[in-house]
Amino acid sequence: xxxxxxTVTINGQKRSAEVEARMLLVHFIRDYLRLTGTxxxxxxxxxxxxxxxxxxxxxxxxxxxAVQAEGKTLQTVEGLAQGTALHPLQEGFKEHxxxxxxFCTPGxxxxxxxxxSRNPRPSEEEIRWGIAGNLCRCTGYQNIVKAVQFxxxxxxxxx
Amino acid sequence: MxxxxxxxHAPKTLAEAxxxxxxxxxxxxxxxxxxxxxxxxxxxxxxPAHLVDINGIPxxxxxxxxxxxxxxxxxxxxxxLEQSPVVKAKFPLLADxxxxxxxxxxxxxxxxxxxxxxxxxxxxxxxVMLALGAQVVIAGSKGERxxxxxxxxxxxxxxxxxxxxxxxxxxxxxxxxxxxxxYYKIERRVxxxxxxxVGSQVTLDKSGNCQKVGIGLTNAGPTPIKATKAExxxxxxxxxxxxxxxxxxxxxxxxxxxxxxxxxADYKKAMVQELTIxxxxxxxxRAKGGAA
Ligand SMILES: Cc1cc2nc3c(=O)[nH]c(=O)nc-3n(C[C@H](O)[C@H](O)[C@H](O)COP(=O)(O)OP(=O)(O)OC[C@H]3O[C@@H](n4cnc5c(N)ncnc54)[C@H](O)[C@@H]3O)c2cc1C
Ligand code: FES
Ligand code: FES
Numbered sequence: 429x430x431x432x433x434x435t436v437t438i439n440g441q442k443r444s445a446e447v448e449a450r451m452l453l454v455h456f457i458r459d460y461l462r463l464t465g466t467x468x469x470x471x472x473x474x475x476x477x478x479x480x481x482x483x484x485x486x487x488x489x490x491x492x493x494a495v496q497a498e499g500k501t502l503q504t505v506e507g508l509a510q511g512t513a514l515h516p517l518q519e520g521f522k523e524h525x526x527x528x529x530x531f532c533t534p535g536x537x538x539x540x541x542x543x544x545s546r547n548p549r550p551s552e553e554e555i556r557w558g559i560a561g562n563l564c565r566c567t568g569y570q571n572i573v574k575a576v577q578f579x580x581x582x583x584x585x586x587x
Numbered sequence: 588m589x590x591x592x593x594x595x596h597a598p599k600t601l602a603e604a605x606x607x608x609x610x611x612x613x614x615x616x617x618x619x620x621x622x623x624x625x626x627x628x629x630x631x632x633x634x635p636a637h638l639v640d641i642n643g644i645p646x647x648x649x650x651x652x653x654x655x656x657x658x659x660x661x662x663x664x665x666x667x668l669e670q671s672p673v674v675k676a677k678f679p680l681l682a683d684x685x686x687x688x689x690x691x692x693x694x695x696x697x698x699x700x701x702x703x704x705x706x707x708x709x710x711x712x713x714x715v716m717l718a719l720g721a722q723v724v725i726a727g728s729k730g731e732r733x734x735x736x737x738x739x740x741x742x743x744x745x746x747x748x749x750x751x752x753x754x755x756x757x758x759x760x761x762x763x764x765x766x767x768x769x770y771y772k773i774e775r776r777v778x779x780x781x782x783x784x785v786g787s788q789v790t791l792d793k794s795g796n797c798q799k800v801g802i803g804l805t806n807a808g809p810t811p812i813k814a815t816k817a818e819x820x821x822x823x824x825x826x827x828x829x830x831x832x833x834x835x836x837x838x839x840x841x842x843x844x845x846x847x848x849x850x851x852a853d854y855k856k857a858m859v860q861e862l863t864i865x866x867x868x869x870x871x872x873r874a875k876g877g878a879a
Binding site: 429430432448449450452471472473476479485486487488490491492493495496498539542543546557558560561562 | 588589590591592593594595597621622625626628629638640642666670686689690691692693695696777778
């Protein structure tokens with residue numbers, strides 16, 4: 429029952445910890461690195477609340493072992509804002525009321541961040557496909573789509 | 588949900604990986620995308636003592652055309668297939684299917700090889716590969732062997748892979764001109780497994796008859812099904828509505844779905860029939876449209 433030293437670069441910072449092989453990435457992020465913005469919703473790979481970027485790609489951190497992230501780059505919701513300046517996606521969610529209870533929001537933001545890095549000018553349909561792995565019980569998604577469009581527009585203008 | 592404890596191995600070469608798998612036999616499992624295996628381990632339906640993570644093996648993520656074959660390495664993710672211009676241009680059947688699999692995050696991790704190796708009749712790729720007539724290249728400690736995909740699926744969650752073997756790559760014949768394909772899936776909500784789904788691939792001859800036909804059925808029985816009777820019936824015939832309807836009937840006849848929480852068996856059979864007709868219709872239209 430092996431244990432491993434895992435070192436990751438998360439939100440630009442190098443962090444390590446000794447973990448059991450079966451430790452899920454989401455628990456590593458929340459309980460060891462104390463970054464609790466990443467949520468656990470379903471724990472069954474369905475809801476997307478645990479979404480983080482691994483090497484720039486959106487993944488469900490409840491369905492990856494922490495050891496698999498050894499030597500890799502991670503980004504979580506805590507890494508979006510630069511100091512007090514919100515990321516355009518965060519601004520979009522604020523402007524367009526893209527959240528109500530906020531539980532799904534960190535995962536939504538990271539899925540949207542993954543989408544925009546691959547496709548900076550997505551159509552409405554592409555945004556909907558892009559967040560298809562994230563469930564929101566509150567908003568009805570309309571305003572989330574608007575928030576992502578806001579961010580895409582703002583980033584295209586160099587904001 | 589915490590999986591049972593295990594020893595984690597991260598081999599750096601294919602030889603090392605098959606060596607580890609051979610050494611631990613039934614106590615070991617290969618880990619690629621982890622999008623089927625990790626959920627099963629969390630539910631403790633699977634509890635391998637050794638996990639052999641192949642993600643760190645370099646050079647297995649190639650997606651390349653070689654002559655008349657598309658070679659897909661074991662670590663090609665579903666997202667890579669979804670974004671590939673070759674897939675879009677030459678494999679409309681695969682392009683249709685891949686975007687219907689799960690969701691973007693799962694597709695960023697999950698591999699074609701793992702989707703096949705899992706042996707789940709509910710997975711979408713087996714039917715696609717059956718319709719396209721793919722071959723599976725299997726690596727073991729004694730060397731490699733190549734198996735046609737219709738010999739690969741043995742039972743529910745059981746494939747022709749022996750302990751100690753890995754899927755190394757999948758070889759998909761590139762359809763000639765005048766070919767087309769399509770995949771239709773009925774699902775309760777986006778990203779869910781199919782209630783049933785059908786994939787069809789057709790090549791037309793000069794006179795517009797069906798020269799080659801491949802039909803695969805998803806979640807329509809204990810294993811993925813190649814609808815050989817429907818394929819044989821349609822081969823050499825005109826793609827008339829009457830002939831497509833008969834092919835649909837024969838495909839449904841070969842299906843053997845079980846009633847479950849998704850739908851009753853007779854509904855699934857009826858949908859196999861209808862989806863076979865519709866995918867064939869689209870495949871033929873695409874074949875005529877010039878897109879391969
Ligand atoms: C929420 C959710 C929804 C999903 N919906 C769909 C869907 O609609 N359609 C669909 O098709 N799939 C669906 N899937 C499954 C997904 O596509 C998986 O990624 C896929 O079935 C397995 O691929 P993997 O690379 O993740 O394999 P893993 O999970 O790593 O492995 C699966 C099995 O195959 C074995 N294996 C893996 N790679 C190899 C290899 N190279 N050689 C030999 N054995 C190997 C493993 O040991 C294991 O037994 C869904 C998954 C989730 C979590
Ligand atoms: S907690 Fe990971 S997908 Fe729901
Ligand atoms: S805002 Fe409540 S779940 Fe999305």
